[in-house]
Amino acid sequence: MKYIICLAHEPWLDVPTRTQQLMTRMKNVRILFFEPAGGKKDRSWKAAGRQVRPNITVYTLPPVSTMDERMGIFFRSGQDRQAKFIARKVDKHRARQALLWVTSPVYVHLLDRLSYDTLVYDCDRDWSQYPDHWESTLTRAAVVVFAASAALREVLLADNPNVATLPNGVHHSLFSQHSPSADQLLPEIRGPLFCWAGTIHADLDLSPLLYAAAEQPDWTFLLLGPVDKANRFLGRVRRMSNVLLLGSCPLMEVPDYLYRSHVCIDLLRLHAPNTGVIPNRLYEYMSTGKPIVSMLRPEQVEPFPDVVYAAHDPEEFVRMCQQALDEDYTWVSGRRRGYGAGAAWSARAEQVAQILESGGLL
Numbered sequence: 323m324k325y326i327i328c329l330a331h332e333p334w335l336d337v338p339t340r341t342q343q344l345m346t347r348m349k350n351v352r353i354l355f356f357e358p359a360g361g362k363k364d365r366s367w368k369a370a371g372r373q374v375r376p377n378i379t380v381y382t383l384p385p386v387s388t389m390d391e392r393m394g395i396f397f398r399s400g401q402d403r404q405a406k407f408i409a410r411k412v413d414k415h416r417a418r419q420a421l422l423w424v425t426s427p428v429y430v431h432l433l434d435r436l437s438y439d440t441l442v443y444d445c446d447r448d449w450s451q452y453p454d455h456w457e458s459t460l461t462r463a464a465v466v467v468f469a470a471s472a473a474l475r476e477v478l479l480a481d482n483p484n485v486a487t488l489p490n491g492v493h494h495s496l497f498s499q500h501s502p503s504a505d506q507l508l509p510e511i512r513g514p515l516f517c518w519a520g521t522i523h524a525d526l527d528l529s530p531l532l533y534a535a536a537e538q539p540d541w542t543f544l545l546l547g548p549v550d551k552a553n554r555f556l557g558r559v560r561r562m563s564n565v566l567l568l569g570s571c572p573l574m575e576v577p578d579y580l581y582r583s584h585v586c587i588d589l590l591r592l593h594a595p596n597t598g599v600i601p602n603r604l605y606e607y608m609s610t611g612k613p614i615v616s617m618l619r620p621e622q623v624e625p626f627p628d629v630v631y632a633a634h635d636p637e638e639f640v641r642m643c644q645q646a647l648d649e650d651y652t653w654v655s656g657r658r659r660g661y662g663a664g665a666a667w668s669a670r671a672e673q674v675a676q677i678l679e680s681g682g683l684l
Contacts, residue, residue, distance in 0.1 A: 323352055333357040367381070505581075
């Protein structure tokens with residue numbers, strides 16, 4: 323049977339990442355999923371592999387002491403250590419005819435140290451924090467490259483003509499079902515409810531939400547997801563009675579909160595590069611059919627202008643929220659659901675399979 327050796331830049335999580343969503347939908351293959359160590363003192367690499375699916379085994383890579391090439395022998399010894407670890411696991415599974423699936427330029431130094439048939443690079447973000455030649459080398463070595471946005475694809479085309487756009491996706495069947503229990507959530511809230519569902523990163527700009535909450539005290543804003551305590555807006559958030567900081571909740575409960583809400587909102591990260599990558603969150607919102615208000619950068623163009631209300635400053639954010647509340651929900655919700663269905667991870671995985679199979683790679 324064909325094997326995929328997946329070098330992931332994120333660990334295997336309860337809330338599936340893009341890589342997990344794609345790997346779990348690959349058919350007729352066995353997958354050895356290598357996740358990064360949690361830190362220099364992480365000893366998880368000494369544990370046995372975790373069987374997370376009948377065909378997927380997860381291993382934690384040994385940590386490296388440095389990612390600075392200038393550190394010479396220390397850098398090379400870390401790369402050798404990881405390559406030998408991967409090779410031992412590959413030999414253990416007798417993973418011959420393996421496709422190497424790489425998701426980050428940090429693994430470029432392993433390419434010449436590993437044995438594999440074919441290399442695929444899946445790029446889902448900007449990697450400018452690493453030396454440019456890392457990604458260029460990885461892209462040139464790959465037989466096929468996937469890019470999560472048209473903007474990323476344009477950058478990668480400079481090093482490889484075989485770049486396919488593969489946007490993010492959604493667990494559509496989960497987010498497209500309205501559970502009766504959703505109507506019972508937050509019974510104390512009587513007025514309009516606006517919901518953000520996603521990580522509250524340190525640089526997430528909450529100023530439009532705070533402005534709207536002050537301007538419209540009858541509106542309630544729900545922040546659902548893990549919270550980075552370094553976010554500078556959290557103090558103001560906690561002082562506002564109509565902003566609820568709920569924190570993390572199980573993935574299976576997120577759709578209920580979205581259906582309980584009247585409008586879903588999408589905010590900006592202040593320091594994230596504008597790569598044009600559409601977050602999974604937006605497809606989750608669209609799968610519910612609910613109205614969506616999205617903050618955009620000054621130069622940014624809304625990719626779904628027919629179903630998303632776009633705002634560029636706090637004042638416009640309030641106006642768009644009011645328009646979202648006033649919309650004829652029955653008229654446009656079906657179109658949103660259609661966009662969500664088209665972005666189902668099953669469809670994304672099928673696109674990947676077709677490309678790989680047509681090239682004789684799987």
